[in-house]
Amino acid sequence: MSEEFKIEIINPDKSFLVKDDVSEVVVPAFEGEMGILKNHISIISFLKPGIIRIQSKSGEDKFYVEDGIIEFKNNNLSILTSSIFNLNNLQKDKLQNLLISAEKESQRSDIDDQSKYLVDQKIETLKSIN
Amino acid sequence: MASLDDLKKRIASVKSTQKITKAMKMVAAAKLRRAQESAERGRPYSEKMNNVILNLSNGISDIENAPRLLSGTGNDKIHLCVVMTSDRGLCGGFNSNIIKKAKSYFSKILNEGKELKIITVGSKGNDQLKRSYGEKIIGNISFKESKNANYFDADKVGKMVIKKFEAGEFDVCMIFYNQFKNVITQIPQAQQIIPLNNEKYENNSEESYEFEPDEDEILSNLLPKNISTQIFKAMLENSASEQGSRMSAMDNATRNAGEMVDKLTIEYNRSRQAAITKELIEIISGAESL
Numbered sequence: 427m428s429e430e431f432k433i434e435i436i437n438p439d440k441s442f443l444v445k446d447d448v449s450e451v452v453v454p455a456f457e458g459e460m461g462i463l464k465n466h467i468s469i470i471s472f473l474k475p476g477i478i479r480i481q482s483k484s485g486e487d488k489f490y491v492e493d494g495i496i497e498f499k500n501n502n503l504s505i506l507t508s509s510i511f512n513l514n515n516l517q518k519d520k521l522q523n524l525l526i527s528a529e530k531e532s533q534r535s536d537i538d539d540q541s542k543y544l545v546d547q548k549i550e551t552l553k554s555i556n
Numbered sequence: 557m558a559s560l561d562d563l564k565k566r567i568a569s570v571k572s573t574q575k576i577t578k579a580m581k582m583v584a585a586a587k588l589r590r591a592q593e594s595a596e597r598g599r600p601y602s603e604k605m606n607n608v609i610l611n612l613s614n615g616i617s618d619i620e621n622a623p624r625l626l627s628g629t630g631n632d633k634i635h636l637c638v639v640m641t642s643d644r645g646l647c648g649g650f651n652s653n654i655i656k657k658a659k660s661y662f663s664k665i666l667n668e669g670k671e672l673k674i675i676t677v678g679s680k681g682n683d684q685l686k687r688s689y690g691e692k693i694i695g696n697i698s699f700k701e702s703k704n705a706n707y708f709d710a711d712k713v714g715k716m717v718i719k720k721f722e723a724g725e726f727d728v729c730m731i732f733y734n735q736f737k738n739v740i741t742q743i744p745q746a747q748q749i750i751p752l753n754n755e756k757y758e759n760n761s762e763e764s765y766e767f768e769p770d771e772d773e774i775l776s777n778l779l780p781k782n783i784s785t786q787i788f789k790a791m792l793e794n795s796a797s798e799q800g801s802r803m804s805a806m807d808n809a810t811r812n813a814g815e816m817v818d819k820l821t822i823e824y825n826r827s828r829q830a831a832i833t834k835e836l837i838e839i840i841s842g843a844e845s846l
Contacts, residue, residue, distance in 0.1 A: 468765045495605075
């Protein structure tokens with residue numbers, strides 16, 4: 427029996443990635459990392475900044491996301507996100523820019539707790555990539 | 557009757573106008589294809605988003621405490637209208653159609669004694685509305701610098717709307733835009749985005765979802781995003797409509813200019829012939845009298 431399911435990552439302006447030979451996906455869900463295998467129960471959750479890891483026949487792909495929503499249903503995983511970057515071709519200076527703007531945001535005084543938490547997550551992830 | 561010289565000048569000027577409209581038509585056609593593609597590519601996102609929200613709002617445990625973006629403030633007094641138009645003219649009835657739709661809604665609102673606030677996106681809408689509704693306009697945004705509709709611009713508008721909503725500046729929010737059907741047909745749309753109006757959708761999925769964290773928290777995170785998504789969708793539809801409308805308007809203009817050139821050429825030839833005949837008659841009758 428095949429242990430594969432379909433993944434679709436959608437941007438507001440295009441379909442970012444479609445794969446149907448995925449065996450495991452790890453997403454940075456809001457309450458912690460979540461691994462998804464075939465026949466997972468239907469679930470809706472949202473993402474915090476972090477790394478999406480996709481295991482498929484062609485190997486492992488890694489993506490950096492800042493936010494998004496995931497929906498898993500009938501062995502279809504949809505990820506809606508407005509900011510996603512493939513780690514394989516993410517340039518160093520782009521990464522630096524993201525880091526700098528995140529750090530700038532975390533130093534703002536009027537930031538509330540939740541966005542402070544998200545920004546800290548973002549910085550941590552970006553640093554771990556470096 | 558205009559002299560031959562005048563006619564010649566007019567023909568030349570109409571011809572050069574025709575060249576311009578033809579070029580604009582070509583440009584619009586090229587841009588249209590791109591805009592149409594991105595409008596179509598953008599649809600899955602907003603559809604998926606709608607689906608998820610639908611599933612969520614059906615699963616929500618207690619309606620009383622639902623986020624206000626979904627259930628509204630409970631009032632229906634102040635209406636905010638976001639009128640989305642283009643930044644450039646010469647696109648036929650594109651802007652006027654949106655404005656017409658918006659104006660009829662405005663007068664309905666005002667007749668019911670409700671308060672009206674307007675945000676215009678795109679400078680053409682602002683130009684047309686500021687004469688009659690100038691004091692109602694609370695903001696004008698234009699994206700002249702950005703070449704294509706992009707999500708960050710939409711997000712900017714969305715965040716502004718949400719901020720105003722949270723500050724209690726309005727109860728209901730409508731957006732006005734043109735939906736792209738095909739090159740000749742664009743349908744002006746009025747869509748309510750706050751509170752979210754999804755009664756018309758039937759819930760046909762028996763599937764029950766697991767939520768993590770719970771429904772309320774996901775919803776309150778998702779709804780602001782949905783606002784931006786809906787605005788972005790409107791922007792994409794609008795830019796495709798704008799190019800389509802401009803293309804057909806310029807096509808018409810080119811054709812009209814062609815007709816005008818034909819007419820003027822006939823008139824030119826006739827009056828040239830008349831002048832020749834007149835001269836001949838003069839010569840002949842002069843010779844006869846000798």
